[in-house]
Amino acid sequence: EAQVTQNPRYLITVTGKKLTVTCSQNMNHEYMSWYRQDPGLGLRQIYYSMNVEVTDKGDVPEGYKVSRKEKRNFPLILESPSPNQTSLYFCASSGHRGVAYEQYFGPGTRLTVT
């Protein structure tokens, strides 16, 4: 089954404790992206990757890091989480690298930082 998986699905952590949210896709897609979703703000892009070892900032990259060492994986790293990073996070991938439409989204990770 073609899918994007994220782990963990739910996470409660404390300020400053480094965490990683994993994302993996089994569709051999070149394009992957991370979004955060907050009430009234829609989906905002954090980082994206056009291919292995190629990453770039979206609209809200501050406080986040990513890496793309393998085509299937695109982890999101919060080195020192803060309460304003409490949000619902989605990973997505697309086989249409040029225009990145028809994205497949993971199930989401609900993060709470206290």
Added chain:
Amino acid sequence: GQSLEQPSEVTAVEGAIVQINCTYQTSGFYGLSWYQQHDGGAPTFLSYNALDGLEETGRFSSFLSRSDSYGYLLLQELQMKDSASYFCAVKPIYNQGGKLIFGQGTELSVKP
């Protein structure tokens, strides 16, 4: 700036037709996409307009007019299961990478 605007809420009755608009202020983009999201779950892709005009996929249609800076999603024969949030999205031409901009979403409520 670059932004997409959608109505925050739309209400319609079962069996009716509803149109969700997306207007944009961006200098240029490759095409307009639409996604559906139920109750905070994973957004799912609905349609993509690369060119001006109407694209039809079953009960859903999407329209784009670049000259009017306007697009819409049309849902026909509404069903209760269509109650969800709908997002439009574009990839700006000014960015040759993979940057995407999403609208804030429209919450559709279908009433019996």
